[in-house]
C-alpha cells in the first residue's frame with residue numbers, strides 16, 4: 001500500500017463533494033472530459049464539458065516547476081525520451097540538453113524526428129547533444145530494433161523517460177493485434193524498458209513513466225480485447241493504470257534485486273499539446289480555450305523532470321505537480337500489477353516477440 005494516501009488538499013476536497021461526472025472532468029482535465037463528452041453525448045455538450053474541465057484544470061493544475069533542473073549537471077550522461085518530437089516530450093528533451101545531457105530522442109517517424117532534433121539541439125548548453133532513434137511503439141518489431149540500436153551505441157543510460165502516448169483513438173490494434181492505446185502506451189513501453197533494463201540498472205538510472213490522472217477512468221490495467229466492447233475513454237484509462245502499476249512492480253523488482261535503478265510515474269497536468277489529435281472536431285472547437293487555460297508544454301514537462309532529477313521524488317510512486325500524488329485503489333493494487341506483468345509477458349510471447357530476458361529481473 002502506498003504511503004501517499006489522499007490528503008486534505010483542495011483537489012481532494014472537491015473530489016469528495018462533486019458527482020462522478022464532475023470528478024471525471026476534474027481529474028482528467030478538459031481534453032479527456034471533452035473526449036468523453038464527444039463519445040457519450042454530443043458536440044455541444046462535449047464543448048461544455050471541455051469548458052468546465054478546462055476551468056477546473058486551470059484551478060488545480062499549474063504552477064510548480066522542477067527546481068532540481070536549476071542545479072542539474074548532466075554532462076557525460078545519456079537520457080532516452082520517447083515521443084520526443086512534439087508536446088511534453090519535445091520540451092523535456094530541450095530541458096535535459098540545456099543541462100548538458102546527451103539526449104536520445106526516440107520518435108515514431110524520422111520525418112518528424114529530424115525537425116524536432118533541430119529544435120532540441122538549438123537549446124543545447126554545457127556540451128549537450130542529441131541523436132535520433134526511430135521507434136513505432138505500435139510494432140514490437142520496431143521496439144526490438146530500437147532497443148538493439150540503442151544497445152549498440154554502447155552508452156550508459158542514466159534516465160529513460162517513457163513519454164510517448166496516444167489518447168482516445170478509434171478502435172484499432174497494433175501490428176501484433178493488441179488494442180492500440182494499451183499496446184502503445186503500455187506494452188510497447190514495457191518491452192522497450194525491459195530491453196534497456198540491464199543498461200539502466202548498471203547505471204543506477206531512473207525510469208520515468210508518463211501516466212495520467214485519467215487512470216481514474218477505469219479499474220483494471222488489462223486491455224479491452226474486442227471492438228464490440230471498446231470504449232475509447234476507458235481504454236485510455238486502462239493503459240494509464242498499466243503505466244502506474246508497471247512502475248510500482250518494476251520498482252519493487254529493482255529494489256529486491258539490489259539494483260540502484262528506480263522507477264517513477266506521473267501525471268503531467270492538463271497540457272495543450274497534440275494529444276487530442278484523434279478527436280479533430282473537439283480539438284478545433286476547444287483550441288482557443290486550451291491555449292488560454294491549459295498548461296503549456298514547458299509546464300507539462302516539469303513533473304517528468306522532477307521525477308528524473310529530484311531527490312525528493314518517491315521511487316515506485318505516482319506524482320503530479322512535482323510531488324507525490326494520491327491515486328486510485330486500482331492503481332495501488334499490487335495483485336493487479338502482478339497480473340498485468342504476467343499478461344504482458346504472455347501477450348508479447350504469443351505475438352512472437354517475447355519480452356527481453358524477463359528472468360533477468362525476476363530476482
Ligand SMILES: NC(=O)c1ccc[n+]([C@@H]2O[C@H](COP(=O)([O-])OP(=O)(O)OC[C@H]3O[C@@H](n4cnc5c(N)ncnc54)[C@H](OP(=O)(O)O)[C@@H]3O)[C@@H](O)[C@H]2O)c1
Nearest residue numbers: 083087088108136137138163164165212270271273274275
Ligand atoms: N497533454 C495532456 O494534457 C496530458 C495529460 C495527461 C497525460 N498525458 C500524457 O503525456 C504524454 C505526452 O503527451 P503529449 O500531451 O505531449 O501528446 P502529443 O503532443 O500528442 O505527443 C505524443 C507523442 O507520442 C508519440 N507517439 C504516438 N504514438 C506513437 C507510437 N505508436 N510510437 C512512438 N511514438 C508515438 C507522438 O509521435 P508522433 O507525433 O510522430 O505521432 C508524439 O511524439 C502521453 O503519454 C500522454 O498520455 C498528457
